[in-house]
Amino acid sequence: MMASVQDTPLVRALSERHGMPVLDTPAAAALGLVVVFVPGHARPHLETPDIAAVLPDLLRAAQTLLPSGTPLRGAVADAAMEAELCARIDGLNLPALVLLHDGVPVGMIPRMRDWDEYGRLFRGLLSPYSNAGQKDVSA
Structure with a gap:
């Protein structure tokens, strides 16, 4: 029997080390902007641990695209x-x-990407909430 995706060390660390909640519905997300990692429970993916490993850094970099005080x-x-x-x-x-705004999906970034592509895609996703097009997340 294969272990649950959330039993893998890197995915588990998102909750245990980085304080990310495990959600059962989009409505359970905090108000505001939430990036939800959808790891692929039904079928194992080689990219799942890679995304889990970079997600905390991606969130820190993407946070710089938002106005101060917008978590x-x-x-x-x-x-x-x-x-x-x-x-x-x-x-x-x-x-x-998947980017949620007040519990509603508003955009997504599927699969693993290189850092520059993540930066470009996050700028696009977050542009309605900021001046993201003027900042550079790849720095």
């Missing part, structure tokens, strides 16, 4: 939330990062 939080989707997001978001390829 960007991280969370991990459990299997139930993952299934709900897959049903709600057409073409969601896992593993993925």
Whole structure:
């Protein structure tokens, strides 16, 4: 029997070391902006530990794209939330990062990316909430 995705050390560390909650529904997310890691519970993915490893750094870098005082939080989707997001978001390829605004999915970044591409994609996702297009997350 394969271990749960959340039993893997890097995914578990997101909650244990970095304080990211494990959510069962989008509505359970904090108000504001939340990046939810959707790791791929139904099928193991080689990219899942890679994304888990870089997510804390990605969140810190993406936070700089937002006005001071606008928090960007991280969370991990459990299997139930993952299934709900897959049903709600057409073409969601896992593993993925899904941006929620007040519990509503507003964008996604599927699969593992290189740092510069993450920067470009986060600037696009966060631009409605900031002057993100004028800042550089890749620095």
